[in-house]
Amino acid sequence: MxxxxxxxxxxxxxxxxxxxxxxxxxxxxxxxxxxxxxxxxxxxxxxxxxxxxxxxxxxxxxxxxxxxxxxxxxxxxxxxxxxxxxxxxxxxxxxxxxxxxxxxxxxxxxxxxxxxxxxxxxxxxxxxxxxxxxxxxxxxxxxxxxxxxxxxxxxxxxxxxxKRFGSNYWFISVFPLSDKLYNKISGYVEPKIEEVSKQENIETHGISFIRWRANTPFAHNIKEGDQIIMRFHNKNKTQSHIYPPVTILKKETRGGFIYLYHRDNTENRIAWSSFATTFKKTNNKKSIGVRRRMLSSEDVQSFKKVWDVI
Known part of the structure; x- marks a missing residue:
């Protein structure tokens, strides 16, 4: 523990x-x-x-x-x-x-x-x-x-x-917001991004956020301090990348959604296809096999091995 x-x-x-x-x-x-x-x-x-x-x-x-x-x-x-x-x-x-x-x-x-x-x-x-x-x-x-x-x-x-800070790892798939939806919520999220960026002493473009429905088990259970491994899909859902773990710095609920603010990790992302291939070789497995959102310690170690290799 x-x-x-x-x-x-x-x-x-x-x-x-x-x-x-x-x-x-x-x-x-x-x-x-x-x-x-x-x-x-x-x-x-x-x-x-x-x-x-x-x-x-x-x-x-x-x-x-x-x-x-x-x-x-x-x-x-x-x-x-x-x-x-x-x-x-x-x-x-x-x-x-x-x-x-x-x-x-x-x-x-x-x-x-x-x-x-x-x-x-x-x-x-x-x-x-x-x-x-x-x-x-x-x-x-x-x-x-x-x-x-x-x-x-x-x-x-x-x-x-x-507060009770989290110590769990989560694996989630996320998609970009439409321009229309982002414009609708920008008045709320952009001041929050600026607030977090000042606290972290980095530029605002170094902070990202995830928006998730509040009435879900994931939204209820995730805490500040938890870490997320994201599979991020493009708008057309034709490509995706996986991002190494990022810490949830701030969690807020508004209008039936939670907003999770974290450091942006785009520069360390890996194409999903490359990640999946390396994962299988590194861990001697036929597939990634992680479907649940909360990861076990064994899952986390399996994921981290890939970033050590690539």
Missing amino acids: EKFITGDIWKQANKIVKENENKIACIAYVTFANLSLSNGDTLICDVSDYAIKYKQTSAQTLQNYYKKGVKIYSNSQLHAKLLLTNSVLILGSANLSKSSANYLTEAAIITQNDSVISQARSFCYNLQNEALPLNKRDIERLLKLPTIETPQKPKKVSGIRR
Whole structure:
């Protein structure tokens, strides 16, 4: 599993990680116990007197974890935020705090890649070795330290927190719009193209869009972040080209249709006939055989082999 998430990172982590898995959490600042940790788990964070004094880390929250049997370590240089188990690594920006949980724009990567997990395990091992273990007496001392209120940022919730970015690949056939239809929708799509092009820092001709009926499974399921492999037909349907994967940067719904904006990839297109021939040779198959719109990981690798050859 490889996934990109936003919103309340640690709440989502609780749903992904099995309860009985041993967990190592390396999270710089801890003021809110919204990550499920239990007896035998490890929490490494900044428990310096400075962090406690300025409420970057909460002694009360640490005590609550400690009473559950969580092993607490302090490393004042820590700024990383990750959760590691035997089977998954979650690495991102979020501290254990109410602000991260409720309104800050956070992001994280979830991976089950064995090599990455192995490297993260070595990182945690070294981090724990240079950290200071805390006992009951240490935490009781921290609870007595005076704290100082610091000004808080205005609490404004970004719409990005509610988004769920896609990680799927899709294979679709598309056709050019008629001049009449394009002229009808140009007043809507051209400002959007300009908006996306500015965001991507490229010319407007470097952005294209796909228009698709909204009341279809494809339109319902495709998300920003998904990638599309297109077979683009000419107006007469006598020729077609296939385009390498492009990322959906923006998805909007208007007038019963969805509009998917992406970078133009015309310069890397391949004639369908050449692609089909190379595909069969490269993958030792008699036909492409991909008819469904969502591609499996095996399908994707088969497609990518062709661009590696051509």
